[in-house]
Amino acid sequence: MIVRWSVPVLAVAALAGAASAQDPCIDCHAAQELDEVVQVHLRQFRDSAHASAGVSCADCHGGNPSTFVELRAHKGVLNSAHRDSPTNHWNLPRTCGRCHDAEYGALRQSAHYALLERQVHAAPTCTTCHGSVAAQSLGVEGGLQARCSHCHGPDADHEEVGIPGEAGQEALARGGRNLARQRVLGRQRADVSRAVLRLRDPSKRHEAADALFAINASWDEAIEAGHAFHWSDWENALDAMASAIAELRSALAPGGDR
Numbered sequence: 001m002i003v004r005w006s007v008p009v010l011a012v013a014a015l016a017g018a019a020s021a022q023d024p025c026i027d028c029h030a031a032q033e034l035d036e037v038v039q040v041h042l043r044q045f046r047d048s049a050h051a052s053a054g055v056s057c058a059d060c061h062g063g064n065p066s067t068f069v070e071l072r073a074h075k076g077v078l079n080s081a082h083r084d085s086p087t088n089h090w091n092l093p094r095t096c097g098r099c100h101d102a103e104y105g106a107l108r109q110s111a112h113y114a115l116l117e118r119q120v121h122a123a124p125t126c127t128t129c130h131g132s133v134a135a136q137s138l139g140v141e142g143g144l145q146a147r148c149s150h151c152h153g154p155d156a157d158h159e160e161v162g163i164p165g166e167a168g169q170e171a172l173a174r175g176g177r178n179l180a181r182q183r184v185l186g187r188q189r190a191d192v193s194r195a196v197l198r199l200r201d202p203s204k205r206h207e208a209a210d211a212l213f214a215i216n217a218s219w220d221e222a223i224e225a226g227h228a229f230h231w232s233d234w235e236n237a238l239d240a241m242a243s244a245i246a247e248l249r250s251a252l253a254p255g256g257d258r
């Protein structure tokens with residue numbers, strides 16, 4: 001491994017950002033001339049919800065984040081191509097699942113998890129939809145087609161997959177609709193949450209908080225069903241969320257049931 005210090009120290013501050021200035025993993029990597037793919041990875045990490053929440057490189061990669069001595073820092077760090085690396089395709093559900101229990105538990109119920117256990121590389125894992133640092137989320141436009149058609153597309157080897165192409169395409173279309181709906185409902189959920197916080201009357205606020213609780217419970221159900229690839233359960237949870245939001249909205253509306 002060649003350490004190159006040719007990038008001036010200024011780049012450290014630029015890449016690492018103020019909040020993370022004391023993480024040797026971030027600081028040292030920011031000073032390296034890394035290949036383009038890794039640079040993109042580091043930029044995406046910097047802008048991600050993980051970085052803002054204080055999740056570190058070591059949380060996903062292992063290693064010792066309290067030293068600038070490279071050999072010690074990398075103790076236990078393995079390239080993700082290595083079968084035992086925590087960032088290996090097959091190990092990601094467990095690695096991410098340490099913090100995202102519900103999604104991990106749900107994915108484990110799916111046929112895809114069994115494929116991952118058999119080390120079928122194309123099988124979807126957490127980063128298939130979220131990107132390597134979860135800086136992005138699967139888009140509706142083409143996202144599912146691009147990532148899932150290998151097995152569920154019209155040209156896939158359906159005998160091996162066990163789902164005929166037409167059913168696979170229908171599953172992807174339903175998934176796309178659910179995903180789009182979850183996005184819209186997510187924005188509405190944020191809006192009503194803010195509206196509830198603005199309520200002055202404590203008893204109204206209390207009532208509204210109960211309604212919000214129901215909305216959040218449906219959100220969690222939707223997330224769980226989606227990650228288990230249980231499309232009907234996902235649709236039911238989205239329906240429940242939509243009507244709970246509609247009810248709360250009309251209660252909050254001027255002249256509504258306040």
Ligand code: HEC
Binds near residue numbers: 025058065068078
């Ligand atoms: C003193 C500098 C330094 C520190 C500290 C450091 N790294 Fe690295 N790291 C490097 C260099 C240099 C490379 C090699 C880059 C290359 O090959 O292009 C590297 C490579 C890696 C790789 C790729 C390994 C591979 O085999 O491909 C990972 C993953 C990684 N580091 C994670 C971490 C984590 C996590 C930490 C903190 C616990 C950390 N590093 C701390 C300098 C550092």
Ligand code: HEC
Binds near residue numbers: 045
């Ligand atoms: C949320 C988990 C997560 C975090 C946080 C994270 N990485 Fe990664 N990293 C991955 C995954 C997964 C890969 C595998 C490649 C891919 O899927 O794109 C990877 C790949 C890499 C690689 C390329 C070598 C390899 O092993 O594939 C390097 C180098 C690296 N990460 C360094 C870092 C550094 C430095 C940080 C902190 C600034 C960091 N990563 C933060 C998940 C993470």
Ligand code: HEC
Binds near residue numbers: 053096099126
């Ligand atoms: C050390 C704990 C930890 C690990 C490991 C971890 N995460 Fe996270 N993740 C968090 C925290 C904390 C947040 C921010 C929660 C919040 O903002 O409510 C988060 C947020 C997210 C989000 C929401 C992002 C957004 O923009 O709102 C997704 C998606 C996500 N993580 C996926 C992953 C994936 C995929 C992996 C593995 C590659 C992973 N996480 C590994 C702790 C972790």
Ligand code: HEC
Binds near residue numbers: 103179
């Ligand atoms: C088939 C694609 C897909 C896979 C595979 C996937 N996710 Fe997700 N994930 C989603 C979608 C869609 C959402 C809904 C939010 C959005 O669209 O951003 C989501 C949301 C999340 C959230 C935010 C939950 C919230 O309450 O806001 C976390 C955390 C998360 N996923 C973690 C994971 C982890 C960990 C794994 C692997 C065990 C994983 N995801 C696998 C598609 C996926």
Ligand code: HEC
Binds near residue numbers: 123
């Ligand atoms: C490596 C092949 C492979 C890939 C890639 C793949 N799947 Fe699957 N999928 C399968 C197999 C195998 C089954 C189980 C078929 C059966 O049980 O008959 C399945 C089942 C499903 C089901 C039905 C689940 C159920 O419980 O009935 C849905 C929905 C699904 N996949 C969606 C997706 C989505 C969305 C993606 C992309 C994120 C995806 N698949 C990527 C192989 C794959």
